[in-house]
Amino acid sequence: MxxxxxxxxxxxxxxxxxxxxEENYLSAKGIASxxxxxxxxxxxxxxxxxxxxxxxxxxxxxxxxxxxxLFPGQTIMTADQYNQAFTLHGAIxxxxxxxxxxxxxxxxxxxxxxxxxxxxxxxRLNLASLYIWCIGAVFSLVAIISGSVDTGWTFYxxxxxxxxxxVLWMAMGIxxxxxxxxxxxxxxxxxxxxxxxxxxxxxxxxxxVWGMYATAVIQVLATPVLAITLLLLLVEKTTGLxxxxxxxxxxxxxxxxxxxFYSHPAVYIMILPGMAIVSEIIAAFSRRKPxxxxxxxxxxxAIALLGFLVWGHHxxxxxxSEYAVMVFSGLTMLVAIPSGVKVFNWIATLYKGSITLTTxxxxxxxxxxxxxxxxxxxxxxxxxxxxxxxxxxxFVVAHFHYVMVGGTVIAFIGGLHYWWSKMTGKVYSERxxxxxxxxxxxxxxxxxxxxxxxxxxxxxxxYFDYLDHFHTLHGFSSIGSYILGLGFVVxxxxxxxxxxxxxxAGPNPWxxxxxxxxxxxxxxxxxxxxxxxxxxxxxxxxLLDENIDEAAAKA
Amino acid sequence: MELSTYQLPAQLSTYAAEVDxxxxxxxxxxxxxxxxxxGVMGYFVVRYRSKPGVRAKKTGHxxxxxxxxxxxxxxxxxxxxxxxxxSYVRGSVAPSSSLDIRVRGAQWLWEFRHPNGMEELNEVxxxxxxxxxxIMSSGDVLHSFFVPDFRVKQDVVPGRYSTxxxxxxxxxxxxxxxxxYCGAPEGATGNVxxxxxxxxxxxxxxETYEKFLEKGPAAPEGLSEAEWGKELVEKSxxxxxxxxDGASQMPAPNFKGLYMREEKMTSGKTIVADExxxxxxxxxxxxxxxxxxxxxLMPPYKFGEAQLDAIIAYIKELSQE
Ligand SMILES: [Cu+2]
Numbered sequence: 001m002x003x004x005x006x007x008x009x010x011x012x013x014x015x016x017x018x019x020x021x022e023e024n025y026l027s028a029k030g031i032a033s034x035x036x037x038x039x040x041x042x043x044x045x046x047x048x049x050x051x052x053x054x055x056x057x058x059x060x061x062x063x064x065x066x067x068x069x070l071f072p073g074q075t076i077m078t079a080d081q082y083n084q085a086f087t088l089h090g091a092i093x094x095x096x097x098x099x100x101x102x103x104x105x106x107x108x109x110x111x112x113x114x115x116x117x118x119x120x121x122x123x124r125l126n127l128a129s130l131y132i133w134c135i136g137a138v139f140s141l142v143a144i145i146s147g148s149v150d151t152g153w154t155f156y157x158x159x160x161x162x163x164x165x166x167v168l169w170m171a172m173g174i175x176x177x178x179x180x181x182x183x184x185x186x187x188x189x190x191x192x193x194x195x196x197x198x199x200x201x202x203x204x205x206x207x208x209v210w211g212m213y214a215t216a217v218i219q220v221l222a223t224p225v226l227a228i229t230l231l232l233l234l235v236e237k238t239t240g241l242x243x244x245x246x247x248x249x250x251x252x253x254x255x256x257x258x259x260x261f262y263s264h265p266a267v268y269i270m271i272l273p274g275m276a277i278v279s280e281i282i283a284a285f286s287r288r289k290p291x292x293x294x295x296x297x298x299x300x301x302a303i304a305l306l307g308f309l310v311w312g313h314h315x316x317x318x319x320x321s322e323y324a325v326m327v328f329s330g331l332t333m334l335v336a337i338p339s340g341v342k343v344f345n346w347i348a349t350l351y352k353g354s355i356t357l358t359t360x361x362x363x364x365x366x367x368x369x370x371x372x373x374x375x376x377x378x379x380x381x382x383x384x385x386x387x388x389x390x391x392x393x394x395f396v397v398a399h400f401h402y403v404m405v406g407g408t409v410i411a412f413i414g415g416l417h418y419w420w421s422k423m424t425g426k427v428y429s430e431r432x433x434x435x436x437x438x439x440x441x442x443x444x445x446x447x448x449x450x451x452x453x454x455x456x457x458x459x460x461x462x463y464f465d466y467l468d469h470f471h472t473l474h475g476f477s478s479i480g481s482y483i484l485g486l487g488f489v490v491x492x493x494x495x496x497x498x499x500x501x502x503x504x505a506g507p508n509p510w511x512x513x514x515x516x517x518x519x520x521x522x523x524x525x526x527x528x529x530x531x532x533x534x535x536x537x538x539x540x541x542x543l544l545d546e547n548i549d550e551a552a553a554k555a
Numbered sequence: 556m557e558l559s560t561y562q563l564p565a566q567l568s569t570y571a572a573e574v575d576x577x578x579x580x581x582x583x584x585x586x587x588x589x590x591x592x593x594g595v596m597g598y599f600v601v602r603y604r605s606k607p608g609v610r611a612k613k614t615g616h617x618x619x620x621x622x623x624x625x626x627x628x629x630x631x632x633x634x635x636x637x638x639x640x641x642s643y644v645r646g647s648v649a650p651s652s653s654l655d656i657r658v659r660g661a662q663w664l665w666e667f668r669h670p671n672g673m674e675e676l677n678e679v680x681x682x683x684x685x686x687x688x689x690i691m692s693s694g695d696v697l698h699s700f701f702v703p704d705f706r707v708k709q710d711v712v713p714g715r716y717s718t719x720x721x722x723x724x725x726x727x728x729x730x731x732x733x734x735x736y737c738g739a740p741e742g743a744t745g746n747v748x749x750x751x752x753x754x755x756x757x758x759x760x761x762e763t764y765e766k767f768l769e770k771g772p773a774a775p776e777g778l779s780e781a782e783w784g785k786e787l788v789e790k791s792x793x794x795x796x797x798x799x800d801g802a803s804q805m806p807a808p809n810f811k812g813l814y815m816r817e818e819k820m821t822s823g824k825t826i827v828a829d830e831x832x833x834x835x836x837x838x839x840x841x842x843x844x845x846x847x848x849x850x851x852l853m854p855p856y857k858f859g860e861a862q863l864d865a866i867i868a869y870i871k872e873l874s875q876e
Binding site: 073074078079080082083148150152156158159162163246247251252253286287288289290291292293295317318319322325326329330333334336337340341343344345347348349350351352353354355356357365368369372373376377379380382383384385386387388389391392393453456457458460461462463464465466467539541542545 | 561562563564573574577578581582584585588589592593595596599600603604605606609610611612613614615616620621624625628629632633635636638639640642643644645646647695696697699701703704706707708709710712713714715717730732733734735736737738739740741742743744745746747748749750751
């Protein structure tokens, strides 16, 4: 009897001797113990701090942008400074924050635990990836401080090939960041293939792991193209060899092909991890195995593959041939299918579940609503003649913020709450966390819904100034951004408070079935005190519930 | 037919209505999906809120459902794709009877050349009811020509020509924008650079257009000659190099006090800046170069007669103040 209970994680075997075994991955003290650690959890935590700092920097630039646009005309900065502000906002948010956010922070921490491994396949490479990230960040910082990176995060040539030297630093920085991303990817692919615990076959793999796996594949395959692109840009800038600059005999549209060949798949590097987290949270707080588990898992892989074939949809107005445009439009439409499949399956998971609206669940449900808007507006942009009209307007800005922020960032924060107690061993205040959620949700929608209308009315993007008739909507958007900012500040204090004053968390506060809840909070340095064997699936709530009933009957 | 809605600007070209129609089809499909998704989600959340003693039902599976929600949206998407492509082709292939206008984008201005060689800057006079084809190129970086009221947009790429066509359905002024980011001058204040790279399309009837081609544009109503001259100087970008306030921090001679000023040329001669000299300085700046300013070349400009008069009137006025 007791072995059965233990195997499904109810008997709190690990938690019970938690008292005996106070040691956990945070126990070793001192800076050196952190800087030289090869523990994936510690690396995940350091990544988490790093990406949160980047998020803060990117957020400050966002607020500067929205404040400049609060009124028509010059408000707080010059046009040139504005161009730098949106460039840095974009570059920091994309390359320093979103791309590493979920995989490198939460993924690093939980992927090995969720497959019952002791660590990732190449722990040293994992630490190297963090250091490489730091070097890349330093390069970017130099570029920011020298203060003249104004190319937009897309670095389109020939503007960027003629711009100042600081652009070189930024490009070098991103080139280096790319390698940290590749190393994380290689590590995850290998880890998922080679390190799964006994009994954890592919059909039992938690969906978070499936999502990380699909992401890692893209990271490994696409990121080198970014490296090649930036390298070619550097070669052109330093040697004057004509590659992208027509004045030197190059082709500026070639750069766009190169750039988007990476950056479109990168969109999926950003969103797949978000979907992965949402799949976990929805299942957890409906207390049901995800409906269509196989379809959700395989749709991640489908998105990863299709994601490689649609880069041209960023260039419909760039002067490609009509046939190329047609093919890219058609393929783009196809991407909507696996995304839709996920949404429908999540909703079907709720059906006849036992739903609790915890903070992570609120984020997951918000994700479904906001990502749906992001996805549906993507159909406007995939439809050719409508895209020609909307391209490079605020409609596009709003669309990708719904996907990147409404999607990825919301999922990231949801995941942060979901696993907070596991990572830190502390409980956060549900009540204030919900206040932060409400501010973020409202603020986000006020900011970006108005941008859809701005765009469809013809407001071009990357504009320092605008004609008077756009003022009201810009005003709304700026005010929304302040609400959003306030939400993040509240969130920060909620989490800080939990670290300082939060109650100690139990190993499984919500009584969930996922493998990560079988270990202590915070987890043991080796993840599990004893060797982990998967004797049931990570979503077998029926077994868990039966067992609770049994225990109750006995008592 | 002028139909501007809350979401979309006025429809001022023959092409606008079909784009809008498709836009609204997608809009309502999206609304339906969104309401469906969020509605069902909301219902489930309320209906299946956890209750003591009630367990979640074990998850089943249904291949029928999975196939249904894969295939049905797919059909819809194929229809939209086809529709969008058809209308894209109509929007990108200009009728053979089009009037060709040469357009050049540069940081940060738009130059237009009519078939008879007449040029305009940041403003272009065009006939209503005639298909017009812009043949566009860029002198420096990427730009993009966007006219929301016409629902057309095309990138302007250095090193190649790109085209854009439309047929206006109403006379009046129509706003055009640059929508490919192209920078801003360092240190300058006010609205400069990419977001100031606007152009006005002056849509007029056939007859006015013919007259325009002969004589160049006439002063806009309600502006004195000198006021129009001031506007032309501002709009044509002269102010990037020339000051008008007598202070001499700019890279080119100041306009204030220029009229009838005695100046030394690089050729060694001294001239008096009269009307003819100013006119020549604008049309052929390299004919005589003011000494001390050899390092910066002023580009030649083309203006209609009335415009030249207006600019000269403005410079005269500046010198009288
Ligand atoms: Cu431009």
